[in-house]
Amino acid sequence: MNAEIIAVGTELLLGDILNTNAQYLARQLAALGFTVHFQCVVGDNPQRLAQVAHTARERSEVVLYSGGLGPTADDLTKETVAAEYGDPLRFDEAEYKKIERFFRDCHRPMSENNRKQAMVPANGRTLANENGTAPGAMFVQNGRYAFLMPGPPKELIPMFEKEVRPLLQTMQQCVLHSRMLRVYGIGESQLEGMVAELLEGENPTAALYAKTAEVVVRITARAADEQAAQAMCGKLADRFYAILGDHIYAEGEQGMEYTVVRTFIDAGMTLATAESCTGGLVSERITSVPGSSEMFECGVCSYSNNIKQLLLEVDSGTLRQKGAVSPEVALQMADGVRRRAGATVGVGITGIAGPGGGTEEKPVGLVYIAAAMGDTVWVHRMLMAHRTRDVVRLAASQKALDMARRLALGLPMHGCTAHRLRG
Amino acid sequence: MNAEIIAVGTELLLGDILNTNAQYLARQLAALGFTVHFQCVVGDNPQRLAQVAHTARERSEVVLYSGGLGPTADDLTKETVAAEYGDPLRFDEAEYKKIERFFRDCHRPMSENNRKQAMVPANGRTLANENGTAPGAMFVQNGRYAFLMPGPPKELIPMFEKEVRPLLQTMQQCVLHSRMLRVYGIGESQLEGMVAELLEGENPTAALYAKTAEVVVRITARAADEQAAQAMCGKLADRFYAILGDHIYAEGEQGMEYTVVRTFIDAGMTLATAESCTGGLVSERITSVPGSSEMFECGVCSYSNNIKQLLLEVDSGTLRQKGAVSPEVALQMADGVRRRAGATVGVGITGIAGPGGGTEEKPVGLVYIAAAMGDTVWVHRMLMAHRTRDVVRLAASQKALDMARRLALGLPMHGCTAHRLRG
Numbered sequence: 001m002n003a004e005i006i007a008v009g010t011e012l013l014l015g016d017i018l019n020t021n022a023q024y025l026a027r028q029l030a031a032l033g034f035t036v037h038f039q040c041v042v043g044d045n046p047q048r049l050a051q052v053a054h055t056a057r058e059r060s061e062v063v064l065y066s067g068g069l070g071p072t073a074d075d076l077t078k079e080t081v082a083a084e085y086g087d088p089l090r091f092d093e094a095e096y097k098k099i100e101r102f103f104r105d106c107h108r109p110m111s112e113n114n115r116k117q118a119m120v121p122a123n124g125r126t127l128a129n130e131n132g133t134a135p136g137a138m139f140v141q142n143g144r145y146a147f148l149m150p151g152p153p154k155e156l157i158p159m160f161e162k163e164v165r166p167l168l169q170t171m172q173q174c175v176l177h178s179r180m181l182r183v184y185g186i187g188e189s190q191l192e193g194m195v196a197e198l199l200e201g202e203n204p205t206a207a208l209y210a211k212t213a214e215v216v217v218r219i220t221a222r223a224a225d226e227q228a229a230q231a232m233c234g235k236l237a238d239r240f241y242a243i244l245g246d247h248i249y250a251e252g253e254q255g256m257e258y259t260v261v262r263t264f265i266d267a268g269m270t271l272a273t274a275e276s277c278t279g280g281l282v283s284e285r286i287t288s289v290p291g292s293s294e295m296f297e298c299g300v301c302s303y304s305n306n307i308k309q310l311l312l313e314v315d316s317g318t319l320r321q322k323g324a325v326s327p328e329v330a331l332q333m334a335d336g337v338r339r340r341a342g343a344t345v346g347v348g349i350t351g352i353a354g355p356g357g358g359t360e361e362k363p364v365g366l367v368y369i370a371a372a373m374g375d376t377v378w379v380h381r382m383l384m385a386h387r388t389r390d391v392v393r394l395a396a397s398q399k400a401l402d403m404a405r406r407l408a409l410g411l412p413m414h415g416c417t418a419h420r421l422r423g
Numbered sequence: 424m425n426a427e428i429i430a431v432g433t434e435l436l437l438g439d440i441l442n443t444n445a446q447y448l449a450r451q452l453a454a455l456g457f458t459v460h461f462q463c464v465v466g467d468n469p470q471r472l473a474q475v476a477h478t479a480r481e482r483s484e485v486v487l488y489s490g491g492l493g494p495t496a497d498d499l500t501k502e503t504v505a506a507e508y509g510d511p512l513r514f515d516e517a518e519y520k521k522i523e524r525f526f527r528d529c530h531r532p533m534s535e536n537n538r539k540q541a542m543v544p545a546n547g548r549t550l551a552n553e554n555g556t557a558p559g560a561m562f563v564q565n566g567r568y569a570f571l572m573p574g575p576p577k578e579l580i581p582m583f584e585k586e587v588r589p590l591l592q593t594m595q596q597c598v599l600h601s602r603m604l605r606v607y608g609i610g611e612s613q614l615e616g617m618v619a620e621l622l623e624g625e626n627p628t629a630a631l632y633a634k635t636a637e638v639v640v641r642i643t644a645r646a647a648d649e650q651a652a653q654a655m656c657g658k659l660a661d662r663f664y665a666i667l668g669d670h671i672y673a674e675g676e677q678g679m680e681y682t683v684v685r686t687f688i689d690a691g692m693t694l695a696t697a698e699s700c701t702g703g704l705v706s707e708r709i710t711s712v713p714g715s716s717e718m719f720e721c722g723v724c725s726y727s728n729n730i731k732q733l734l735l736e737v738d739s740g741t742l743r744q745k746g747a748v749s750p751e752v753a754l755q756m757a758d759g760v761r762r763r764a765g766a767t768v769g770v771g772i773t774g775i776a777g778p779g780g781g782t783e784e785k786p787v788g789l790v791y792i793a794a795a796m797g798d799t800v801w802v803h804r805m806l807m808a809h810r811t812r813d814v815v816r817l818a819a820s821q822k823a824l825d826m827a828r829r830l831a832l833g834l835p836m837h838g839c840t841a842h843r844l845r846g
Contacts, residue, residue: 013459015449016630019442022464026438036436037471041445041462048460055478273724279710280703283724287702290778290812298730301696301706301722303715307764311721311734341730355713389713 001171003034004060006052008068008077009151010043021066021156028160031220033172034062044068046076053084057144062168067151069117069134078137081146082121085139092120095135102133127163131155136163145171174222177229179237181217184256184402185247185414188215198239204232206240212391213398214256217248246411249402256401257285263408264295264345271404272341273299274312274333276324277351277367281397297341302333312336312348323362325350327379330368331419338372345407346372347400351382353392367396371403371413378403378416424594426457427483429475431491431500432574433466444489444579451583454643456595457485467491469499476507480567485591490574492540492557501560504569505544508562515543518558525556550586554578559586568594597645600652602660604640607679607825608670608837611638621662627655629663635814636821637679640671669834672825679824680708686831687718687768694827695764696722697735697756699747700774700790704820720764725756735759735771746785748773750802753791754842761795768830769795770823774805776812790819794826794839801826801839 005025011017022039029036038060042052049068056063068077082089096118103110117134120126127136127147132155139146147164149156169175183191188210192199195217199206204221217240221232241248250259264271273282283299286292300311305324308314313336314329322328330348338346351367358364365384370377382399384392406413428448434440445462452459461483465475472491479486491500505512519541526533540557543549550559550570555578560571570587572579592598606614611633615622618640622629627644640663644655664671673682687694696705706722709715723734728747731737736759737752745751753771761769774790781787788807793800805822807815829836 012446013449013462014453015446015451018446019462023435023438023441026436028438030437037466037468038475039436039442039464043460045460052461275703277710278707279715279719280698280706280722280724283703284701284707287700287724287726288813288816292702293726293780296702296726298726298734299703299722299724300734301703301710301724303710303719303721304764307721310763311723340733341727357716390711393711 001034001061002059003029003036003062003064004056005029005036005039005064005066006056007039007041007066007151008044008049009041012041012067013043020153021151024153024157025064025066025160028165029062029064029168031176031178031222032165032168033174033222034168044076046080049076049080050084053081053146057084057146061144062171063144063146064164065146065148066156069136069148069150077148078119081148082137082139085124085141085144085146087121087123087139087141089119090122092118092126095120095126098135099133127159129155129159130162131158138164138167172222174224175226175229176220176222177226177233178218178220179233180252181219181237181240181244181248182250182252182255183215183217183244183247184213184249184398186215186244191215191244194243195240198236198243201236204236206236213395246406246409249405255285256398256405257289260401260405260408261286261289261292261295263405265291267408269344269408270295270297270341272297272337272343272346273400274337274346274348275299275301276303276308276333276349277353278349278393278397278400279303281393282347282349282400285397285401297343298337300337300340308333312340325352325362325366325368327368327370327381327417330370331372331377331379334370334372334377335421344373345404347404348372349396349400351392351396353389353396354387355389365392367392369396369400369403371400371407371416372421373407375421377419377421378407378413379419380413380416424457424484425482426452426459426485426487427479428452428459428462428487428489429479430462430464430489430574431467431472432464435464435490436466443576444574447576447580448487448489448583451588452487452591454599454601454645455588455591456597456645457591467499469503472499472503473507476504476569480507480569484567485594486567486569487587488569488571489579492559492571492573500571501542504571505560505562508547508564508567508569510544510546510562510564512542513545515541515549518543518549521558522556550582552578552582553585554581561587561590595645597647598649598652599643599645600649600656601641601643602656603675604642604660604663604667604671605673605675605678606638606640606667606670607636607672607821609638609667614638614667617666618663621659621666624659627659629659636818669829669832672828678708679821679828680712683824683828683831684709684712684715684718686828688714690831692767692831693718693720693764695720695760695766695769696823697760697769697771698722698724699726699731699756699772700776701772701816701820701823702726704816705770705772705823708820708824720766721760723760723763731756735763748775748785748789748791750791750793750804750840753793754795754800754802757793757795757800758844767796768827770827771795772819772823774815774819776815776819777810778812788815790815792819792823792826794823794830794836795844796830798844800842800844801830801836802842803836803839 124138137148209216221229223229280301314332333348334346348370354364547562632639644652646652703724737755756771757769771793777787
């Protein structure tokens with residue numbers, strides 16, 4: 001079936017907001033097997049909206065609308081689209097009571113205009129809105145469907161997931177299941193070469209999304225029921241795991257810091273960090289995770305040599321002979337902060353994030369990352385030429401987190417050299 | 424004049440990418456005084472593209488296209504739109520040489536298809552592309568204009584700025600000038616009340632954009648020449664400064680951390696931070712600014728009481744009697760880290776970012792922020808109910824940075840209590 005996406009709102013035409021709803025709905029429709037030929041944006045103007053709605057109904061079997069469902073006089077999407085699909089609308093007492101209750105609960109006055117929101121499809125159906133006052137609507141005429149959803153993404157997304165998707169799945173006679181595998185330690189093009197064969201399927205599909213310092217694999221299967229779709233995803237995911245192994249650090253939306261926090265708590269281990277060029281980014285990422293206080297002892301962001309000696313007990317001779325950006329200083333930072341904090345694992349990062357401060361011998365983008373546990377410190381040398389300060393810092397923090405994860409799980413420390421501490 | 428925006432690309436219909444070009448172009452058109460009634464997205468399909476191009480030419484005086492100018496067979500925007508505006512296209516030898524040179528310079532093979540890119544408007548004109556091989560095009564017929572630009576933003580934005588905007592300004596007989604004032608310390612609705620009168624003008628315009636923990640005022644003026652537009656902006660900006668004073672902390676794109684770094688360097692001052700609930704966010708923001716090593720001494724992220732005592736010399740009795748989240752501990756953290764680091768200013772933050780850890784007496788969202796300089800420590804109490812962990816942390820870091828800024832500039836410390844240190 002083919003589908004079309006229409007966003008209603010002057011703020012989109014003015015460029016005040018980005019049309020993220022269109023991308024969200026486009027992805028969802030693609031995953032459901034709908035073909036989208038057109039997307040439109042139109043303002044809160046009844047004539048122009050009617051024109052767009054008419055064209056869309058003529059050329060597309062399913063039309064998804066976002067926006068224009070509010071209580072103000074210029075929100076006319078429902079009335080206009082209802083007319084296009086020949087629906088007379090009717091006043092719904094129950095819907096009205098719901099809106100009344102919503103206003104009472106937030107102690108806000110209800111206006112006469114809010115009454116308009118209780119007009120519901122006579123031939124179609126109402127779509128529940130759990131996160132706002134404006135209910136959605138579905139209109140249908142001669143096998144042509146319109147789905148109207150509110151503009152704010154925090155209302156639209158739940159409404160799509162709970163109300164619209166099941167109806168669209170029924171039309172396509174299918175359900176969808178997705179998994180996201182998060183991969184660290186293999187660059188996108190190398191990864192693409194390793195899994196090329198797995199990216200060619202039509203159902204399930206697998207696609208790579210490159211992010212800074214990681215790649216996400218999205219697997220999506222379409223099947224007659226949830227169980228079958230899950231099984232199809234599972235089979236393909238197993239093939240990714242067979243190739244990528246422990247480079248897949250987690251599944252889902254949450255980044256490496258979540259994996260590290262959970263892994264440390266599960267293992268009863270604690271972490272301390274000493275950062276120079278990343279300036280607290282590792283500790284910031286760790287502590288952004290709720291519950292991290294269970295496993296995080298402290299972070300020291302030491303920009304000056306003085307502080308490296310004072311708080312981290314880095315040796316002044318090493319600083320003088322090897323310089324602050326050296327494997328030896330990274331090692332002593334990791335070991336020093338761990339001992340200071342009494343933590344199981346210590347991480348140390350020193351490098352040149354740029355844009356200034358580079359030399360021929362130690363260029364911008366050179367970072368040493370160390371992780372200490374037991375009587376061993378592992379050190380990794382990273383060189384990121386021609387990258388911005390932000391990318392260098394993020395990539396270094398990601399490597400540090402992955403090293404902590406690998407230590408906690410007893411995994412191999414790829415690309416690191418091991419240094420035994422003098423007892 | 425009215426205008427329309429059309430994006431061409433299957434990747435937009437699939438939701439693989441976000442249509443940021445539409446927002447960029449919409450903002451630019453609004454600023455230039457064009458009225459935009461419609462935006463569309465259509466795939467690389469000649470029939471459907473022709474249909475959309477025809478509708479757009481009929482209803483809009485100016486149509487801006489993005490995408491579909493590449494060398495592949497499915498990139499047909501130029502040919503299709505040329506036909507709509509009755510332009511036969513012609514082969515351009517100079518354009519062809521330019522494309523040849525581009526491929527030679529990047530040591531990439533040139534395909535027969537790249538020849539297609541040297542077909543240029545016969546009645547309109549070519550738009551130079553400084554960042555890619557695909558030149559843009561302008562077509563014109565009976566006072567109706569189409570501007571074709573490439574899809575990648577890093578090609579489209581410079582082409583719009585250098586080639587398209589001047590032509591549009593000529594049509595509107597104007598130039599534009601904008602200023603962005605960054606405001607901290609006044610909530611959006613209060614701010615709106617204070618400057619309501621200044622937001623009503625049509626030229627120059629002023630609009631408020633609420634962000635987390637700050638509001639941006641954008642002033643835009645349209646005039647016959649740059650000097651006149653600048654003067655109009657300046658006059659309106661002066662009125663904002665008269666009302667908002669030192670709540671305007673900077674102008675432009677860069678956040679509070681840039682102001683703090685520059686202010687401290689200018690004043691020859693240094694900073695040290697001690698963070699609990701913000702977990703290194705302040706030090707991370709400061710060190711994200713190039714050159715911050717000149718003014719930043721160190722940051723300590725102390726999650727445990729033990730570390731607060733060990734590294735920051737917070738008194739164990741105070742921790743026991745007042746608890747870690749208390750004005751007294753914030754004060755001692757700010758003072759302790761400053762003394763440890765030998766810095767001019769010390770900042771201390773302690774609070775409950777949530778979602779766990781709150782009590783009736785000390786709820787989630789309660790944060791104490793302290794800043795120490797000379798013999799005084801200033802302490803601010805912040806209570807952000809019903810906010811997410813990320814928002815609480817960002818708002819607390821913003822307040823801490825503003826307190827540092829105010830100390831460095833000798834400005835009033837709004838909402839803070841002063842504590843004199845025992846000599």
